Amino acid sequence: MDRDTPGPGGGPGRGGPGGGGRRGRGRRRGGRGLGVSVTAVGGTPEAEGAGRVTLTFAPSGRSVRVPPGVSVFDAASWNGIAVDSTCGGHGTCRKCRVRLTGPAPVTAHDERTFTAEELGSGWRLACLVRATEDVEVEVPPLVTRPKASTVGVGRQVILHPAVQKRYVELTEPSLADQRTDLARLRDAVDDLVLEPDLYALRRLPVVLRHSDFKVTAVVVDEALVDVEPGDTTGRRHAVAVDLGTTTVVATLLDLGTGTPVAVASMLNRQQPLGADVITRISATMLDRRALARLTELAQETLVALVEEVCAEGGVEPAEVYEVALAGNATMTALALGVDPEPLGVAPFVQASADWPVLRAADLGLALHPGARVVVLPALGAYVGGDIVAGMLASGMDRDSRVRLFVDVGTNCEIALSDGERIVTTAAPAGPAFEGGAIRCGMRAADGAVEVVRLDATGPDPATAVSLGVIGDVEPRGLCGSGLVDAVSELVRVGLLDASGRFVPDEVAASVAPALADRMARVGDGERVFVLHRPSADAPAAACVHLSQRDVRELQFAKAAISTGWSLLLEELGLVASQVQQVLLAGSFGSYLSPASAVRIGLVPALPVLRIVSAGNVAGEGAKMVLLSQRERTGARALLEEVTYVELSDRADFNDRFVDQLAFPP
Amino acid sequence: MDRDTPGPGGGPGRGGPGGGGRRGRGRRRGGRGLGVSVTAVGGTPEAEGAGRVTLTFAPSGRSVRVPPGVSVFDAASWNGIAVDSTCGGHGTCRKCRVRLTGPAPVTAHDERTFTAEELGSGWRLACLVRATEDVEVEVPPLVTRPKASTVGVGRQVILHPAVQKRYVELTEPSLADQRTDLARLRDAVDDLVLEPDLYALRRLPVVLRHSDFKVTAVVVDEALVDVEPGDTTGRRHAVAVDLGTTTVVATLLDLGTGTPVAVASMLNRQQPLGADVITRISATMLDRRALARLTELAQETLVALVEEVCAEGGVEPAEVYEVALAGNATMTALALGVDPEPLGVAPFVQASADWPVLRAADLGLALHPGARVVVLPALGAYVGGDIVAGMLASGMDRDSRVRLFVDVGTNCEIALSDGERIVTTAAPAGPAFEGGAIRCGMRAADGAVEVVRLDATGPDPATAVSLGVIGDVEPRGLCGSGLVDAVSELVRVGLLDASGRFVPDEVAASVAPALADRMARVGDGERVFVLHRPSADAPAAACVHLSQRDVRELQFAKAAISTGWSLLLEELGLVASQVQQVLLAGSFGSYLSPASAVRIGLVPALPVLRIVSAGNVAGEGAKMVLLSQRERTGARALLEEVTYVELSDRADFNDRFVDQLAFPP
Structure with missing residues (x-):
């Protein structure tokens, strides 16, 4: 608001x-x-x-x-x-x-x-x-x-972009009317403030006189960034960027209609210097040159994506006047060339919550010379601009319901609103959801098991396990949603007990006869559950399997998350059953099965219909600030409206964490 | 004000x-x-x-x-x-x-x-x-x-520069105090607005942590441009530039004391492309590449001067945080890379009266990375930022007396204040005052006659002419003030009549016997007055002399100027005798003899004590906007307070001009 x-x-x-x-x-x-x-x-x-x-x-x-x-x-x-x-x-x-x-x-x-x-x-x-x-x-x-555009989680946004164009036909100057070119333009464009860029002032006298004083003023917020010959009001674009640690997505928007013209994504080119936020911060602490290199790589990624969407959309880069950037605090700092070290070590401090409006050229982007970059502000070192964008896209600040927002990932951001107040925190979930530290873990790519259904008591062991595999190919490993599904199903059928331990073989044979032959041991005797055998005689270690340690990793991750939201509930004096909607956000959250998330206790035990995949809300929020100045103001207002709760500061965090390790009964 | x-x-x-x-x-x-x-x-x-x-x-x-x-x-x-x-x-x-x-x-x-x-x-x-x-x-x-500093025409300016420094010792962050670095700094610097540059945000986390959170915030207006380790409040500089068509002068100021640290001047490197404003504008009209070249040359001039004053003053360029630029509208446009053509042709329109605050880097200046350039605004195409600076420096807006400001030059800017209102205009005086179109004319350099005194009736023809020569060398020619002096003296002694014609030889012999032998003819019979003979037998054409056509040139120039001020007087319902002070400004005006200026009618016929040399008021005004934000606001306010009167629009201009050609009785 x-x-x-x-x-x-x-x-x-x-x-x-x-x-x-x-x-x-x-x-x-x-x-x-x-x-x-x-x-x-x-x-x-x-x-x-x-x-x-x-x-x-x-x-x-x-x-x-x-x-x-x-x-x-x-x-x-x-x-x-x-x-x-x-x-x-x-x-x-x-x-x-x-x-x-x-x-x-x-x-x-x-x-x-x-x-x-x-x-x-x-x-x-x-x-x-x-x-x-x-x-x-x-x-x-x-x-x-x-015009209105539907963006984010069913949000309707009235189009009022910061980028505005006005076509005007000016009277020519005379000795009786020696108004300056700028004054003449300002008098004609009476509904906008025009604070000229030097570039626009350079163009102004030339363009006016070469186009019979019929020109289009190009305004970004209150900056006059250009004067174009004739009527160009129909050509007005911007690029929304979801600057993820792993994947970066750019969407080229037609600001006249609010519709996406082209979308492109690629791996963040910073990947070789570290898979996650912490390793990239570490890289800058170990090597003085790493920050400059990471900044360069972030900007190369942006440059490549922007070129791609412009080419695909058939839009001249000079017709792109604004870029919105939504990333976590570390990705934002790295892209802007700001030292991220204080984000990575206690007490986890940002250089700034909000960022000045930048020039696209500051990020190496060859768009319109006056193009601006608006960077989504952050609520804390671990609740970044991506989450602010997500809150905006899901209307966390405009809904009277009790809603819980969970962006699941290595760092899990959680926000809770009771319709009046919003509290937020970050939970260190670790790499389990991204396949890290999981024996057969992999990213959500072709060959990753993303859905697991078990039929413990059916007649046919061959069909007792149903797997959904990305790309419909031979399973190669387990991605985050598959991991949650697998553990959830094993709990449901009784092969994992509430503490997360595999049940003894004799119990397994009794509760899940059709699955008992999939219980095995590998290496040092660690117990595993085999999800997929590449061949009938493959040893368990060569199969796609879930190990006891994998289950523990997931327990740690989900306990961190549920400790987070349970503390937030307490902060607002609520109990879990009062939550009316849970939004699962982010590239991982969106693929998660609500039923499995409930079963392992990742989210409160609620009817699954209240648990909603919110999709790429960071990217949607970035679009919204481009389409609507009102939403942009709303994003800034969140800095004042949302209370950040630091978990690592709480004496009771560890106790609560241990309490949350078990699976719900 | x-x-x-x-x-x-x-x-x-x-x-x-x-x-x-x-x-x-x-x-x-x-x-x-x-x-x-x-x-x-x-x-x-x-x-x-x-x-x-x-x-x-x-x-x-x-x-x-x-x-x-x-x-x-x-x-x-x-x-x-x-x-x-x-x-x-x-x-x-x-x-x-x-x-x-x-x-x-x-x-x-x-x-x-x-x-x-x-x-x-x-x-x-x-x-x-x-x-x-x-x-x-x-x-x-x-x-x-x-502190106060005396600047301009006796103006005392209370120091309140836009460049401010604040030394602060911040508390270090903790889990209980996770304020961002910027918020921490803002809370400590509570009397200034800090809108950070990206550069400052890049420096902030690093500098804070490398200097025990004891830092100096560097603010220009409301921009936080840097955070420096330790206490640097004693080092704060700016450069004031008088960007003349001929000569450019830079003054390095210590903003802590308001005193000049070093001054340097050089010829504007644009000179080879044209001696005056009009020829430089013409150059851009004849050759598409000339504008870029002129901009480059202006910037080279600025770069060289800024380097020189920093070296001379022993000041690191990175300790210079602001530059003020006062130039006429054409010099300003050329330095900023703005097409000056509309300034040079009717109806004489500027791109803008005021300019955005620029980065020093926009002008190629390697000062502090966040250094700003404030450009003095202009009242019209021919009443530029130099004149606004001059009005500021002479307090035209703060004095209740009737005052006339005249900046004599090729283009002569005139302003008149009755203590309540200020009107201004520009008179096309032509090149006479700068030695152009004058047979023996030269710039005010070594060898130029700048003072002329005649003793028409003395006993010794050898001492009948006293010349003041720049550099005390053999006279080589006549600069503007020498020209005015020479004509004024010839009128006084009766060798020129009121219409500007040399009197017949017989009259000359009678009214000025000691000078009669200096009346001669050259070439096509044009009459001349010999000011200096390099040798006894030198023909008149080889002497430093003043010709009939030279007198006509000066008459045209002074008639343009006096038409200008007489119209301004009329505009405010005043007569010449009510003028309480005449300020002669600019590099030429400051050297002009008040008595001679009165005699030829360049200024109203007033007691000479009311006619004051104001010096380089453009440079002084540039200093003032650096030393005082109040004065800077005052400069902008002049745009609203001063009424520009266009002479070329007036039907009666030519009649009045002709009336003004004669010398006063």
Whole structure:
């Protein structure tokens, strides 16, 4: 929510309605859904929407319930109902005209905008009138055609990018009108602030005089970055980057329509210097030159991806005016050339939570010379810009439900909202989910087992194990979701006990006769469960298997995570059963089976329909800040709204961790 | 004057007192003086200070008269009386404590700053209390030691540079205090805004941890440009540049003391592409590559000068954090790489009046990586940043006297203030003053005649002509001031009539017997006056002489100028005799003999004591914007306060021009 939005009495700037634009009118209870319902689903009386007012928009017929005092414009925007506006609801453009059925105060701006007759029949500026009681709102057809785009977890975002273009036909100067070129342009573009780049000032006199004073002003936020000959308003692009430790994904967006034009991904070229955040930080501590090298490699990755999406989308790089970068704190620091060492050692301190707007050239990107890079801010050394992007994309700050956000990975970021407050933490889950420290572990690539189903008592041992394998090829190993599935199934059928130990052979033969022959020992006698035999006579060690130590690794990982969310629940005075939605985020979380996650205790024991794969929310959040200045403000506001809870500081962490090692009964 | 300064009732933000800090108490009338008196000298009753109030400052005993309503802090600042302050009088630092003898309202800030007893005995914050009646003001000894520096035409400037340093000793982070490095620094530097450059963010974590968290924050305006290990507050420099068409002058300033450390000048390296503004603009119109070349040459000039002053002053370039650039509109455009063509052809339009703050690197300057360049804004295509700097340095906006500012040159800039309003214009004087189009003309270099005195009736023809020659060498030619002197003297002695024609030989013999033998003819019979014969038998053409056509050139030049100021006088409803001070500015104006300037009608016919050489006011103004943010705001405010009058637009210009060709009777 924007900071300048008047919030309801209780929590300033919080508790507003979420997305849910696709829902139609009325209330809706329960059910699995990515879209955010406009009224609360279950929960406390406040969350039920007590004290809210209902706005019904015509001609769409859509109804929304919002806290009293919210402006009609914001209520519409939050719900994906497009109201004309070029200033974004700041009371300056006077375009957001709506007609209300009920009485509403008349402001000075209204008086300047409407005739007395119009005022009498209920016309007001939507950004200045507050919803104080139930009312119907007539929204005229759009003139400036704001568009909405569905992004993230069912969020509808009204397009209002920082990148704006205005085509103007200027009067030519004369001795009677010696206004400077810039003043002339500013007078014509009266709804935007134009603070010129030197580059734009260099182009201005030349372009004006070579195109009969018919030009397009290109503005990024408040910077005039260029003046283009003729009308180029239809060409306006930006690139959203999800800067992952392993994989980097770039999406080229058409800012006029809000749609992706091209997507490309590649391995982060920093990989050779370390598979994860900690090894890369270590590299910089061991070798003075490593930071420069890592920065170079990050930038090479970005350059290659940006070239690829531009080529694929048929877009000139000079038509890309903005880049958004969402990465964890370490990836962000490395890409910007900032020493990450303080992130890697206690007390885990960032150089800065927020970053200045950079030039694309600072990152070596050959886009428009004035192109800017907006870097998603971070909440802590281990809750980075990727997570802020994820919170934005999943509407963590705009939903009145109790929601738990879990981005599963080597470092697991967790956020919990009770609809008023948001708390967040990071749990050191270790490499188990990415295949590290797991005997047959591998990344989620071709040949990785990602789904495991066991039939312990069926008649045919040959079909007692069903495996889902990426690429539908011969299984080669076990990726994170397969690991969780395998352990979860072994617990379910009774081959693993609640403490995580393989049961004795005689118990195995009794509880799971069809699977008993898969219990084996390898090497020093460690017990394993064979998932796949490449040939009938292959020894267990040559098979895809799960070992006792693998189970322990997973237990450590899931205990770290569940300790995290259980502490957050406590922080907000909640119990697990009150959680109304769990969002599993990130490249790993999105593939996880909700049932297995519940079974091993990775997430609270809830009906599986409440557990939702959120997808690549980091990338979606990066898109959102490009598509909407309002969302960008919202991302910054999260820095103030979210409380970071440091786990390593807690005396009771180890006790709790041990408590969480066992699997739920 | 700052825009945020509460002005007197009549002209907002105008009419405040000027400098004059060196004057001692009481009023002072008339007399030649560069310092600006605090009360009006002659003129209208308003200019006499009617309705003003007198503030007497203790312990200095200084009295100043200011318009009622001005804050005590501003009244002191304008008069060079240092009052403690770190916020510059904006009501935030609560350091500007003064004790007043009379009653004064108590603000909420006062209540938070002083005890009841202190309030009772008259203590108030100087920036919040307004002068409404005569009062005595006790100023405590300084704690933060603001210093004042005398700059420009007797202006006292309180040092408050945009470049600020703060030494801080930070507490080290812990798990209980995980503030980011930037937040930690911001919390410690609470009187400045710190918006970090990427460079500063890169340095921050490293420098903090390598210097025990004892660092100096380097701030330029609101940008955090660096964090330096230990206490470097004593090292703070900037370079002021007067970017002339002919000569470029750089002054290295110590911002801690306000004093110049080194000065260097050199010919503008653009010279080979054209001696003046118009030929350089033409060069860019004839050759597409010329603009890039001219920009390169301007930057080479700046680089060489900056290197020279740093070397001479023993200052590391990395200790220079800011550069101020004052040049005419064309020199500024060329240095910044902006096409100057629209400046050179009607309707004479600038790309922009004001320029964004640039990085020194944008101009190729290897100073501190975060060093900024502030470019003085321009009032019109022919009243550039050099003139804005000159107005600042001469206090045109802070003086209640009627003052005329004339920067004599190829393009002559003229400004007139009546104490309330300022009007300005540019007159195309042509190259006469720079030796161009004058038969024996030369630049003001060794061998140039700069002073001419004639004794028409003395006994000895050998001593009838006294010449002042630059470098005390054999005369080689005539520079601008020598030209004005020569013509003025020839008019005085009667060898030139009022229309500018040499008198017939018989008249010459009668009115100036000692000089008659110097009247000669050359080439096609043109009449000349011989100023210096290299040998007794040298023909007139081989002598340093002044020709009839030379006189005509000067007449054209001075007529353009006097048409300019006479139109400005008319614009403000004044007559010439009301002008209380004429400031002759620029490298030429400063050498001009006031008497000769009056005699030929270049300036109004006033007592010579009212005609003052102002020196290199462009360079002084550039220094002022480096030494004082208040003055920098004042420079920008001039864009709003000054009205530009376009001469080429006036139907009556030619008539008036012809009227002005003759010399005054």
